[in-house]
Amino acid sequence: MTFGSIARRGGGWLPLIGISSLVGALATLALPTVLGRAVDGVVADSATNRWLLLAGGLVAFGVICDLIDAFAGKACVASTTAWLRERLIRHLLGIGPSATKDRHFDVGDLVSRVSSNAVDAAHAGPSAITIGAAVVPPLGSLVLLALIDVWVAAAFVGGICLVVLVLRAFTRGTAVVFTSYQQTQGQIAARLTESLAGARTIAAAGTLARERQRVLEPLPELNAHGINTWRVLARSAAQAAVVGPLALVAVLVAGGLALAAHRITPGAYFAASQYAMIGAGLGSLTSVFGELARARAGIRRLAEVLTVDAVRYGNRRLPDGLGQLEFRQVGVRSRDRVLLDGIDVVLPGGVTTAVVGRSGSGKSILAAVAARLTDPTEGEVRLDGVRLSDIRRDVLRTAVACAFERPVLVGETVGDAIGLGRPREQTIAAARATNAHTFVSRLPEGYDTALVDAPMSGGERQRIGLARAWHAKRLLVLDDATSSLDVVTELQITQTLTASTANRPTRLIVTHRVDTAARSDLVLWLEDGRIRGFGPHRRLWEQPAYREVFA
Numbered sequence: 001m002t003f004g005s006i007a008r009r010g011g012g013w014l015p016l017i018g019i020s021s022l023v024g025a026l027a028t029l030a031l032p033t034v035l036g037r038a039v040d041g042v043v044a045d046s047a048t049n050r051w052l053l054l055a056g057g058l059v060a061f062g063v064i065c066d067l068i069d070a071f072a073g074k075a076c077v078a079s080t081t082a083w084l085r086e087r088l089i090r091h092l093l094g095i096g097p098s099a100t101k102d103r104h105f106d107v108g109d110l111v112s113r114v115s116s117n118a119v120d121a122a123h124a125g126p127s128a129i130t131i132g133a134a135v136v137p138p139l140g141s142l143v144l145l146a147l148i149d150v151w152v153a154a155a156f157v158g159g160i161c162l163v164v165l166v167l168r169a170f171t172r173g174t175a176v177v178f179t180s181y182q183q184t185q186g187q188i189a190a191r192l193t194e195s196l197a198g199a200r201t202i203a204a205a206g207t208l209a210r211e212r213q214r215v216l217e218p219l220p221e222l223n224a225h226g227i228n229t230w231r232v233l234a235r236s237a238a239q240a241a242v243v244g245p246l247a248l249v250a251v252l253v254a255g256g257l258a259l260a261a262h263r264i265t266p267g268a269y270f271a272a273s274q275y276a277m278i279g280a281g282l283g284s285l286t287s288v289f290g291e292l293a294r295a296r297a298g299i300r301r302l303a304e305v306l307t308v309d310a311v312r313y314g315n316r317r318l319p320d321g322l323g324q325l326e327f328r329q330v331g332v333r334s335r336d337r338v339l340l341d342g343i344d345v346v347l348p349g350g351v352t353t354a355v356v357g358r359s360g361s362g363k364s365i366l367a368a369v370a371a372r373l374t375d376p377t378e379g380e381v382r383l384d385g386v387r388l389s390d391i392r393r394d395v396l397r398t399a400v401a402c403a404f405e406r407p408v409l410v411g412e413t414v415g416d417a418i419g420l421g422r423p424r425e426q427t428i429a430a431a432r433a434t435n436a437h438t439f440v441s442r443l444p445e446g447y448d449t450a451l452v453d454a455p456m457s458g459g460e461r462q463r464i465g466l467a468r469a470w471h472a473k474r475l476l477v478l479d480d481a482t483s484s485l486d487v488v489t490e491l492q493i494t495q496t497l498t499a500s501t502a503n504r505p506t507r508l509i510v511t512h513r514v515d516t517a518a519r520s521d522l523v524l525w526l527e528d529g530r531i532r533g534f535g536p537h538r539r540l541w542e543q544p545a546y547r548e549v550f551a
């Protein structure tokens with residue numbers, strides 16, 4: 001993502017902004033000449049009406065151009081912002097869970113990038129065009145001044161050079177300050193999001209004051225960047241306020257001398273003074289240059305996200321099969337830590353395998369690798385003989401589904417959260433299988449109850465999460481997904497899960513419960529990221545170390 005590619009995204013609005021800015025600039029340029037003619041008319045006591053009428057027309061035309069410019073500018077920023085946000089969100093979803101884990105983007109920081117930095121970046125096109133069009137009046141003024149008197153033009157060039165120097169210093173200063181400001185803003189947003197996610201824990205621990213302090217810790221830094229922004233703005237405005245009149249005075253003096261020497265007429269002198277004012281007005285462009293600097297800083301922050309590779313999917317479909325899952329020398333490393341090592345095992349299709357082991361032994365990582373929520377750093381995982389990374393995205397997500405200990409429910413209604421767009425009968429069937437149907441039916445509007453109006457217990461959320469994953473055709477991965485259920489409900493669901501009926505997907509169940517392990521066909525016992533044992537529960541049970549896992 002570059003400045004140019006975003007600037008061009010304005011679509012149909014950009015030519016409109018360009019034309020209105022250019023035509024407005026030409027009207028601005030024509031006005032002093034027309035007024036000069038009117039002045040000469042007054043001095044010569046000849047007819048001035050048509051020149052005054054023309055001047056009025058030019059002023060009205062300029063106002064219309066400004067209005068079009070303002071409207072098209074806002075519309076362009078709005079459409080570009082929408083495009084940027086959609087692209088960013090698509091990309092973030094494409095990166096998957098690692099966007100907020102391994103890549104170290106904090107959720108709050110991402111929100112600030114998607115919300116405010118996208119708007120900043122969207123100003124790229126209109127700002128660049130406004131600045132481009134703003135160069136026309138001073139350049140035109142220079143040409144017209146040269147036609148009036150070459151010495152007046154020379155004085156103008158001297159003044160303009162000073163104005164350009166002021167703008168250059170301003171642009172450099174603001175680019176640095178805006179980048180720092182946006183980064184610090186992102187840090188505060190990230191800390192606030194963390195705090196909101198842990199609001200209950202903070203309230204229970206009575207650490208509100210400390211948390212407030214932690215969230216607001218970067219505030220003085222933000223304040224310093226804010227003050228720096230104003231300093232750069234104020235310094236540039238003050239310099240422009242000095243330099244602008246200087247340019248004007250230089251032209252007036254040179255023009256006055258030319259008038260005294262009868263090289264120019266009073267009308268031309270008047271026009272020259274107006275052109276000098278146009279040139280000096282370039283200093284008022286500091287706000288547009290500020291917008292441009294903010295756009296560049298915003299684009300850099302969006303590009304940081306967009307340069308992270310999204311998960312790549314292959315284009316293979318799955319052959320007929322029962323969901324055989326093969327781990328071939330699978331290893332997962334994070335920096336220098338080995339999280340999974342040399343996992344080499346085949347889980348036959350249609351069977352239920354419990355994954356057990358002490359806390360931190362790598363069960364969740366194994367489940368994530370099996371469902372391709374993360375890719376192994378070594379080895380490969382195959383489903384019915386096809387490498388997971390070669391399978392088409394839609395095929396993979398139909399074949400494999402997961403449920404988690406703390407599911408996040410998405411959608412407008414409870415029915416959406418379960419069905420994710422599938423037909424209602426399938427939603428209800430999944431809810432029945434996971435013991436969610438009864439409590440969902442008791443909600444005020446059943447499956448149509450808005451999620452915000454359906455406060456749920458941990459166990460109820462887990463049942464919705466289970467129902468959501470129930471559509472899995474080949475592989476169902478449950479990562480501690482029944483841990484909050486009462487014993488009876490869990491038993492009912494485990495019975496459904498472990499019942500060896502035909503056409504059931506292969507089931508991989510991460511669990512701490514001995515009952516679930518005992519009901520499963522096979523148990524995969526992990527220790528420190530390696531396989532410690534694999535086989536039926538009753539055989540592993542003979543080993544004291546295995547029994548200790550459940551102690």
Ligand SMILES: Nc1ncnc2c1ncn2[C@@H]1O[C@H](COP(=O)(O)OP(=O)(O)OP(=O)(O)O)[C@@H](O)[C@H]1O
Binds near residue numbers: 101339358363
């Ligand atoms: N994204 C990650 N980056 C680095 N280390 C990680 C990551 N995810 C997990 N770990 C580490 O890997 C180890 C295994 O984690 P995992 O969540 O798989 O354990 P677990 O067996 O599921 O534990 P529990 O039973 O407590 O849920 C832990 O020490 C954990 O700190």
